[in-house]
Amino acid sequence: MGRAFEYRRASKEARWDKMSKIFPKLAKAIEVAAREGGVDPEMNAKLRSAIATAKAQNMPKDNIDAALKRALGKDGNDIKTIHYEAKAAHGVQIIVETATDNTNRTAANIKAIFNKNGATPLTNGSLEFLFSRKCVFICTKPEKAIDELELELIDYGLEELEDEGENIRIIGAYDSFGELSNGIDKLNLELKSGKLEYLPNNPISLNEEQINELEKLLDKLEDDDDVQAVYTNIE
Template identity: 35%
Template sequence: MAGHSKFKNIMHRKGAQDKKRSSMFSKLSKEITVAAKMGGPDMDSNPRLRLAVQTARGQSMPKDNIERAINKSMGGDEENYDEIRYEGFGPGGTAIIVESLTDNRNRAASEIRTGFAKNGGNLGETGCVSYQFEKVGEIIFDAEVKSADEMFELALEAGAEDVASDDETHEIYCAMEDLQDVTAALTDATGAEPKSAKLIWKPENTIEVDLETARKLLKMIDVLDDLDDVQNIYGNYEISEEIMEQLSE
């Protein structure tokens, strides 16, 4: 079990989501609808739905929105979403994975390809970069829930494999098949709902990028993240705190 890591900067910047709240709720609603449609609306018998709802609650999504997303799954003529994974390269040769939920495969592919191409990237074939990542469970709690040492011990007892704590969050990683059990154990142990609990693509190794590459890379990620069909974006890049400060000036 490792201690603090720099993995937080590998995914799309969480702070940017604050100004895109309605877009975030839309993506969460889509995941809830798809999960409920695939496994049924009962959270007790549908693990994917349970995790999706936990994440929505952790992001302060209104209860009415959650119920509406579940009810939408029971409509007979509602649109069907396909889950598609796109892989490619960003500025600096970074590896990027984009997860999509779309009702129009052609639109999604075209817009995502353009997002890569116009921002210094290149969309590749499925499998071109995913071998550099591992599919794992990720659970995120607010830092105020427990101290770093307390969360480390609780995560260890719950069966987690790695913990990264900083001033804002505790990020707990576990084997993908253990995500449900670890999430439930930590929710009981902390008495708090996680901000997020889901399967992610975690890079096995990271590339530290310079200021100019980081600027181009984050612009590309912002463009992709703004697409309605895009649910999640992962990469193997690492940005130092010094560069992040420069970018925020």
């Protein structure tokens, strides 16, 4: 996702009621990861990262345990991850990642948001060459030199390391998720979040007026209960 939108979203998340907005999304991420790779975090890097992300957002242990129990239960909802694509004004391309137990409901809701807010739905795969699927980890910035850390992480599949002040952003190939996650653990880095993201290959710059014009669309998408993440090609 474009960095300008990341900052705007971070500000918005600070205003969200965590119990009603953030926690259910984090619980879904835990449940999906556990169903895909098992409920043992030591053996499931995606689950380990989903739990670390939830803890970083101060999600109670009871909520985390409940999500794991749902993943284990035969009567739990069958949650699917599905993405939707659209184009909006000013050359903005959008990928919406959802986790849902009702694909018909989610598809109808997302398409309605697109249509009511100036976006045109696209066939899935239309944006395949405009974004790259990467694993992205956010960690607390360690005391050791960034150059030294970068050399150590290259052995685990690091492609890019960005210094973001209090945090560092670790980026690797799609299939390096487990390897990089293990490297982060071995180097004793404090993980704040870790997931697979769609990063734009050629980000575009927008002025403040253009971003404000798109804000209602992006906010509506993020507010939907089934939406896990919204990615754009905004720089």
